Amino acid sequence: MDIGGTNMRAALVDCRGTILHSAKTPTGRNEARDDILDRMVDLIDDCKVKSRTGIKAVGIGFPGPLNVREGYIYEPPNIPSLKKTPLKKILERRLNLPVFVENDANAAALAEYRFGAGKDAKSLVCLTLGTGVGGGLILDGKIWHGADDVAGEIGHMKIRRSGRLCGCGARGCLERYASATGVVLSAKTRLRKNAGSLILKLVKGDIGKVTAKIVTSAAKEGDETAIEILAETAGHLAFGVANILNVLNPRMVVICGGLARAGKFLFTPLKTEVKRLALESAFRNVRIVRGKLGDRAGLLGAAAVAFARLD
């Protein structure tokens, strides 16, 4: 299961990462806890029915802070009704199956390691560029959780001393720059000076409607302002990636999420800047690649978590 603020999705996945069946339902984030849990059980039951050989275990990718071993949810910012929920315990009792809960960004990193771009890398760092920046560390083939299950918060690495204010309360966090939100913020600044940009035509002059997707479309049409916005975003991202290389020296950096669709407009300036900023010895052998799993990373990540814990 992949649980998001908007939708919950469930899939029947085999050990090679093939999705045999999938279904989704709205999360109903403000509904009562029991209603949300009932819908989770229904979704899994649906997968059970579709399975010929039966289900071995349930893996869940969850957004927000949790105790991984206990499968206990603390305070999910986007699904307030699941605050302080022993999710693993409740679902194991109701489903009579082993249930494993993991942070969704960690799950996505494990999915890319097990089924995607990182199949031959024993250590990788996965960055999911969406509304925010999610991070997951795979070290020696395993998720690195840290002492309190909060490792991998690369989105909150500070890249500016006094910069854009972040939801975490600090300033200058990577995710205020190298995310879809960051692209929109940078676009707003640049569009004030570049009234001729295709971006403005695409939103019919309404700057409030600019999205990272629109900026990417404009860049692909050759719009200079859009290309500059994405290069600026890549420059910010490079600052974070270079720090990660110098500290962790991973074999691979996998960039996922909506913004990765910007392709060469993101990756070309990213690699140039990382090369300039990182130690030569840490940059020399690293591969900086786009994730291979796209929208499936969440579900395959949840499955990968279950497989890893059953191993």
Added chain:
Amino acid sequence: MDIGGTNMRAALVDCRGTILHSAKTPTGRNEARDDILDRMVDLIDDCKVKSRTGIKAVGIGFPGPLNVREGYIYEPPNIPSLKKTPLKKILERRLNLPVFVENDANAAALAEYRFGAGKDAKSLVCLTLGTGVGGGLILDGKIWHGADDVAGEIGHMKIRRSGRLCGCGARGCLERYASATGVVLSAKTRLRKNAGSLILKLVKGDIGKVTAKIVTSAAKEGDETAIEILAETAGHLAFGVANILNVLNPRMVVICGGLARAGKFLFTPLKTEVKRLALESAFRNVRIVRGKLGDRAGLLGAAAVAFARLD
């Protein structure tokens, strides 16, 4: 053995981290390779003679890039004659003992984990604040080497977008700010405006003679300028430490090296700033402490490396 640019030291160490005998000799960094190797062998032979039960293995802490498994030295910036030296292979043949070579900052981290401040922390990050900033990561009780044995280069984390130029070629590296060198650079700027500082009296007006040790002495005498210089240094260090907490979520951060002697003048502003910058969940349970091993970290680290590989 702890090999530095100036001296080589060897010690006979038991498994509890007690130094039973030690000796040192100049490295002779510009001498021929064979002469340096001969002196290494002599130092170890000296320890052999002093040992009642015999030596089990030799651990070596070495400054600079190396292949850890092979014990092969690439290009040590401070000891050019040891360039491209298969140190492990050569010494094993000459000593007829197992030899293990490790980066010295990693060895210091392992020493604090095994014998010092981090005895009960399964994950810790150790920062050695000397001329530069050395870093070592202990994850799950083991040194994290990264894919190419260059992990832990926290000194080259970028904390400023365009900042002081570093020896690595980039700008804004942590070690240009949060090291003894950084203190001297900050002091030079501040002393131009604060002619009444005790620091200037201590160097008899010669700014070129300011050292981190002198700044620390002045701070301990209550000199405001010196206290501000150390607080500024702590602020820079906090930026790096907060990023480490958000990314790795270690149980402990151990600060070693000469600059750690500044005590509360460094640690009090450091903790305040880290609290402000790091995620609350990553800061809540971390301990930020001073290393316990002082000058012995190098030798005990080398010994800890040998013990860890024999285990």
